[in-house]
Amino acid sequence: DGGITQSPKYLFRKEGQNVTLSCEQNLNHDAMYWYRQDPGQGLRLIYYSQIVNDFQKGDIAEGYSVSREKKESFPLTVTSAQKNPTAFYLCASTRGMARNTEAFFGQGTRLTVV
Amino acid sequence: AQKITQTQPGMFVQEKEAVTLDCTYDTSDQSYGLFWYKQPSSGEMIFLIYQGSYDEQNATEGRYSLNFQKARKSANLVISASQLGDSAMYFCAMREKDTGRRALTFGSGTRLQVQP
Secondary structure, three states: OOOEEEEOOEEEEOOOOOEEEEEEEOOOOOEEEEEEEOOOOOEEEEEEEEEOOEEEEOOOOOOEEEOOOEOOEOOEEEOOOOOOOOEEEEEEEEOOOOOOOOOEEOOOEEEEEO | OOOEEOOOOEEEEEOOOOEEEOOEEOOOOOOEEEEEEEEOOOOOOEEEEEEEOOOOOOOEEOOEEEEEEOOOOEEEEEEOOOOHHHOEEEEEEEEEOOOOOOOOEEOOOEEEEEEO
């Protein structure tokens, strides 16, 4: 079945460490996105990529980095510069970026700083 | 200014009754799309319904319908005949065409609880 796979489901990080969240899709979608969700809040855009080897900052990109070396993969690195990284992270993809394009989401990664 | 506003942090509804979840949006684009997603406690986002800004008819998908009032910039979700499984967070989202960024922008969500 086609879909988006995020791993790991739960991740614990010590302060000062970088961690990388994985996002893989087999939907052959061009565009991919990373969102952050805090408890009881909506989703906020971190980074997005419309094509391979290109990505753009979203609303809260500080302390995060991404790469898009392959169409199916869009990993997110949470760096030590991110002051409050504990949150739920969701990866999404769309076939394109037309206004009517539905976004498909992964199951999410819950990151906790210990 | 908030692009998407959901003013109801939480809603209760009796099983089998209808419920309306409010959403207002702010855009200067003429072409845009409005979406509703459901997020159960497990965390995944489930697409429910889509409405395009040029669509003259309100969108419907099974028990879900979207009450689209373009002049008022509102896109309320109506769930008919609520079921216990409808208990979840519901998010309204928008994608604008004319701005450079076309990622979905989400509201803060409404937590719906269906009571037996």
